[in-house]
Amino acid sequence: MKSVIGLEIHAQLLTETKAFCACKIDVNAKPNTNICPVCTGQPGALPVLNEKVVEFAIKSGLALNCEIHQRSSFDRKNYFYPDLPKGYQITQYFHPIATEGYINLDSGKKVRIRRIHIEEDAGKMIHSTENITESKESLIDFNRCGVPLIEIVTEPDMEEPLEAKEFMEKLRDILRTIDVCSGNMEEGALRCDANVSVIDDNGRSSSRVEVKNINSFRYVQYALEYEIDRISKSLKEGKDVKHETRGWDFVTRTTVSLRSKEEENDYRYFPEPDLPILEVSKDLIEQVKKTLPELPDQKAERYVKTFGISDYNAKIISKDRDLANYFESTISAGVDPKDGANWIVNDLLSLFNADSAEFDPGKVSVDALKILIDYTNSSKISRLSAKEVMSEVYKSGRNPADIIKERNLIQVSDEESLIPIIKKVIEGNPAVVDQYRKGKTSVVGFFVGNVMKETKGKADPKAVGELVKKVLDGKV
Structure with a gap:
């Protein structure tokens, strides 16, 4: 048929x-x-x-x-x-x-x-x-x-x-x-x-x-x-x-x-x-032709070639004129294009989709998005915390830096604070340590998870993972 x-x-x-x-x-x-x-x-x-x-x-x-x-x-x-x-x-x-x-x-x-x-x-x-x-x-x-x-x-x-x-x-x-x-x-x-x-x-x-x-x-x-x-x-x-x-x-x-x-x-x-x-x-x-703006497919092609973002992200962003302007404003504000595109498509738009709402650039300003991206890339807050803060900004319009400070979300990443906690977790799980010694390196994730629990999610998972390996290998 x-x-x-x-x-x-x-x-x-x-x-x-x-x-x-x-x-x-x-x-x-x-x-x-x-x-x-x-x-x-x-x-x-x-x-x-x-x-x-x-x-x-x-x-x-x-x-x-x-x-x-x-x-x-x-x-x-x-x-x-x-x-x-x-x-x-x-x-x-x-x-x-x-x-x-x-x-x-x-x-x-x-x-x-x-x-x-x-x-x-x-x-x-x-x-x-x-x-x-x-x-x-x-x-x-x-x-x-x-x-x-x-x-x-x-x-x-x-x-x-x-x-x-x-x-x-x-x-x-x-x-x-x-x-x-x-x-x-x-x-x-x-x-x-x-x-x-x-x-x-x-x-x-x-x-x-x-x-x-x-x-x-x-x-x-x-x-x-x-x-x-x-x-x-x-x-x-x-x-x-x-x-x-x-x-x-x-x-x-x-x-x-x-x-x-x-x-x-x-x-x-x-x-x-x-x-x-x-x-x-x-x-x-001819006069009308001169008033034609860049069309969505043309814009998506330019985004891929100029900014190196994925085809998928380029097509999503270029579909909406306000969204495309928002994306280009994030780049002008100093955000890496790939970071900006990923955050916009995967995180920001999900908030509007959940409400079945049209994109509104006033809900989460370019400055607010930049703060969240900068804090996350510098490991000051976790990606999960950043998503929670974005949701709050979307609802209230508040400054993300104020929300982060108010909720005490800054991650712990310095060795001096983390090593005592890591050693405590390791010492409390000798059987898992033995598995690591026998070559099962995947158990590092177990220790990272437990350290995150001990710090109530405030530790930087990446920093914790690196320090766990150093402690287990006797380098610290």
Whole structure:
């Protein structure tokens, strides 16, 4: 069995006002307060294109390796749904603003982007329950009507659900880096519809199924895994697979049938009569190109070459613009790049992940991280103590040096203090000493552990290990 996957992604643009009117965009506004005759489709109201929307669409197309078309146009997509008060959606069907782009996955596989087009969002349906199969009633908030989107349509180049998840994550990172979309799937700023079919071992292909209502990166993977398994079982049993639209129910972790799949002809596309042809100059495209920042993959490659950090750490750090700036600030502060990268990826980010929170550079300042790294590298405190102090800094914002002093965490590493304790431990374990004499050098760890207990964790384990060997060998 072989699966064929293509994605249709809607990215909400970070403009202050809507695509074709002056209504403000505010996700926290009371329902149905940011609306006007234009975005609710009142008779005689005419749309006017927001220039910032065009700029953001061009910027996105360039970042995604697309060809930007100097001439594009708008069309009406006609369908009835309660959250679409006009009865149609303004989009770009016949002549989109950008085509033929791609994103490279970490495996080297190129996932092609067929097109990027500008369109307006519909309203928001608010269901009475979380479970879409049990919802009894719905409310409608029209505030989202007219919010600008770009729709990014891929070619069916993906074969595994994990590839689709990686594509979505890379797309999110790019859109965030160029500052055109927040990328928050949970808030609806980035929405994914997945199209999937399965080809059996005899070369017979199933009908294509569209899966909607996917609101997180892991659910992109889970929904596709479920649907591929469902279609594969039907093919093995010789059953037909309906060409339909299904919804992902994240409560039951299943897909449910919503409706038969519409064909493009069902939407009766025709040119938007109230908007002129969109023409953008080469100068504008070049101006937008100059505003493009270093993209995540480019940044990761630079980090590996310039700073010598691992590929893994470089990819994690470069995904988030704030995190990348934080990392570079630690280097400017005098932290070794490899040390900084390891602490950020392995320790600092784990605190945010535990809270399911976005990275915030204000939680643990660069100066605070530098103090912890310096204290650890100079063996003033243990790595374990440093992690505990970092957790406290994360929660309280206090100076790590004050916490270390308050908790009396400075390690004991001088011979004068440690040797009497080491000799006491050794003298109390003659049988283990005999094992060492017979060549079992691994018992050094036993003595180190007991010395750490005697000092209540304040001893420097490295210094203790070296001194234990000297005492056992009669050199001290």
